[in-house]
Amino acid sequence: MKKAATGRPFLEVFAVALKENYRFPILEIFAFLYAFGTFIFAGLGATVAQSSEIFAHGLVSTLTGIPLFILMILIWANVAYGLGNDVEKGIIQTLLSYPLKRRAVLTAKLLSALGVALLLFLGIQLLALFILAPDIARIYFSTISLTYLANLSPSLLMAGIVLLVALILRRGGLALVVGIVLYFAFSIISSMAFFLAWTGSDFALKAFALIYPNMALDRYYAGFGTPSPFGPSEMWTPSFSEALGYIGVSYVIVAVIFLLCYVYFDRRLGI
Amino acid sequence: MSLIVVDDLAKSYGEVVAVDGLSLRVEQDNIMGLIGPNGVGKTTTIKIILGLLKQDRGQVRVFDQNPWNNPDIRHRIGVIYERAYFPTHHQVLDYLKRVCRIFGKPESRAREILTLTKLEDAYDRNIKALSAGMLQKFAVAHALVNEPSLIVADEPTSNLDPQARSDLLDLILELHKNEKTTFLISSHILPELSRVCESVAIMNKGKVWASGNLEELSEKLGAKATRVSTDKPGSLADEIKKLNYVSRVEADSRGVTVAVNAGEDERLYDDVPRIAKKIEAKIAGIESGTASLEELFKLAVRSGREGEDQK
Numbered sequence: 001m002k003k004a005a006t007g008r009p010f011l012e013v014f015a016v017a018l019k020e021n022y023r024f025p026i027l028e029i030f031a032f033l034y035a036f037g038t039f040i041f042a043g044l045g046a047t048v049a050q051s052s053e054i055f056a057h058g059l060v061s062t063l064t065g066i067p068l069f070i071l072m073i074l075i076w077a078n079v080a081y082g083l084g085n086d087v088e089k090g091i092i093q094t095l096l097s098y099p100l101k102r103r104a105v106l107t108a109k110l111l112s113a114l115g116v117a118l119l120l121f122l123g124i125q126l127l128a129l130f131i132l133a134p135d136i137a138r139i140y141f142s143t144i145s146l147t148y149l150a151n152l153s154p155s156l157l158m159a160g161i162v163l164l165v166a167l168i169l170r171r172g173g174l175a176l177v178v179g180i181v182l183y184f185a186f187s188i189i190s191s192m193a194f195f196l197a198w199t200g201s202d203f204a205l206k207a208f209a210l211i212y213p214n215m216a217l218d219r220y221y222a223g224f225g226t227p228s229p230f231g232p233s234e235m236w237t238p239s240f241s242e243a244l245g246y247i248g249v250s251y252v253i254v255a256v257i258f259l260l261c262y263v264y265f266d267r268r269l270g271i
Numbered sequence: 272m273s274l275i276v277v278d279d280l281a282k283s284y285g286e287v288v289a290v291d292g293l294s295l296r297v298e299q300d301n302i303m304g305l306i307g308p309n310g311v312g313k314t315t316t317i318k319i320i321l322g323l324l325k326q327d328r329g330q331v332r333v334f335d336q337n338p339w340n341n342p343d344i345r346h347r348i349g350v351i352y353e354r355a356y357f358p359t360h361h362q363v364l365d366y367l368k369r370v371c372r373i374f375g376k377p378e379s380r381a382r383e384i385l386t387l388t389k390l391e392d393a394y395d396r397n398i399k400a401l402s403a404g405m406l407q408k409f410a411v412a413h414a415l416v417n418e419p420s421l422i423v424a425d426e427p428t429s430n431l432d433p434q435a436r437s438d439l440l441d442l443i444l445e446l447h448k449n450e451k452t453t454f455l456i457s458s459h460i461l462p463e464l465s466r467v468c469e470s471v472a473i474m475n476k477g478k479v480w481a482s483g484n485l486e487e488l489s490e491k492l493g494a495k496a497t498r499v500s501t502d503k504p505g506s507l508a509d510e511i512k513k514l515n516y517v518s519r520v521e522a523d524s525r526g527v528t529v530a531v532n533a534g535e536d537e538r539l540y541d542d543v544p545r546i547a548k549k550i551e552a553k554i555a556g557i558e559s560g561t562a563s564l565e566e567l568f569k570l571a572v573r574s575g576r577e578g579e580d581q582k
Contacts, residue, residue, distance in 0.1 A: 009374075012370075019358070093352065093356070094357055099345040099373070270323065271318070
């Protein structure tokens with residue numbers, strides 16, 4: 001019997017997914033929005049920094065604001081609505097008739113839906129950083145990388161959750177609604193946790209930082225003293241290793257959610 | 272050799288039992304029809320055979336392998352779904368070339384099979400711009416890319432016009448004859464299945480109610496019918512009903528159709544002229560034949576209902 005060759009079929013399914021997700025002019029429009037969102041807000045924020053390192057962290061936090069929302073739109077469109085609709089309408093069953101393992105089909109779809117969106121996001125962001133503040137970007141590259149890691153974790157978590165919802169519910173539209181609700185719920189909970197910490201109870205802030213680790217990183221830099229763009233220094237301020245721990249835990253949570261998606265798709269999902 | 276072996280298969284969706292103890296074999300070089308009323312579990316069975324659904328109980332082997340998450344057997348199976356869905360933002364020829372590359376076939380095969388399925392005018396059309404009938408033809412072309420030795424088709428002629436249906440049935444017969452392709456075809460359009468299928472499995476209540484070729488089934492189910500042409504069908508039918516070896520009698524304006532218990536055909540040939548003489552009816556002819564697929568199908572449905580009534 002002919003053994004399934006995974007390389008070529010995988011690349012072809014990936015190419016099919018790319019064409020579906022980024023047909024003209026979707027990629028061009030989102031590239032423009034990323035660039036517009038990055039550069040237009042580049043001058044704001046991070047102006048009251050105590051040190052260059054804090055400035056680097058603040059600059060990245062400012063640059064990612066709007067583009068992270070644009071990334072979320074792509075996640076809603078490609079992961080929640082796109083993949084959910086593929087399962088709902090049966091395109092997945094066509095892809096599963098090709099000589100590929102189920103997990104390879106899901107990986108090809110995710111690489112297109114999420115991987116390309118992330119690559120575009122990071123490409124434009126790093127380009128902007130090296131154009132706007134080349135010295136800061138070069139000297140504090142590790143701080144910048146860490147800030148990106150901390151900022152991207154909630155988006156990836158939400159992508160994982162909407163993927164799981166899309167696979168379980170098998171309804172693209174419903175997964176899209178869940179994704180949007182989740183995003184705004186995150187924003188509201190983040191504000192509430194910060195407010196509670198301000199009033200003296202920092203438990204909610206610490207708990208929320210497990211899935212929103214930039215909160216921990218912000219608080220770490222706020223601990224350098226006032227004036228700080230990241231809130232008063234009297235509130236909870238983790239050590240650097242604690243902040244790193246929060247980032248690590250958040251990615252473990254992201255990995256667990258994606259693992260659940262893969263296990264469900266690989267072993268359970270009936271189409 | 273059996274290409275598909277299904278043993279004691281069961282699948283439920285919550286409280287709804289779709290398949291319940293189904294067993295089935297599809298032999299190599301056979302065209303098997305899977306028929307049954309709506310909601311009887313045909314599509315569920317096909318999806319389990321294709322590895323798209325997991326069964327709750329039982330065993331399924333395709334090419335002697337478990338079909339779930341098994342890319343190796345995909346090289347040998349072609350699939351035509353009842354409702355064809357493809358990534359829509361691709362052109363017909365481009366997409367099929369891609370599928371050729373996926374299966375390691377030369378790209379020239381894409382043009383060949385589009386010609387075979389009479390889609391040569393649609394090369395540059397976007398898949399989403401195809402009509403329902405053309406999309407179904409495209410699904411057939413898609414199923415042929417890997418030169419499969421087994422094609423599983425769920426209602427393959429749905430959405431096709433009469434000419435396209437006839438063309439597809441011709442293609443099935445041609446592939447079967449020339450490439451020795453084995454088919455498992457589920458369909459509601461029984462005259463079409465009669466035209467191409469060498470054997471059928473009749474499903475009812477989530478099980479295979481009966482299977483075999485038409486001759487065997489007619490014999491087994493007592494559905495082998497004898498047609499008596501007469502000028503007094505009503506009176507003749509009433510008299511024939513009194514014979515204890517007769518299982519079914521139906522009269523129409525031109526004659527009587529009689530089904531007898533297995534092995535009793537000869538007795539009917541002796542008794543009918545005697546009865547006709549008694550009631551002074553003229554007999555224009557007596558001939559025996561197998562029941563049509565439609566008659567068998569009706570018998571299955573009727574039997575299912577009676578079984579339900581008895582419960």
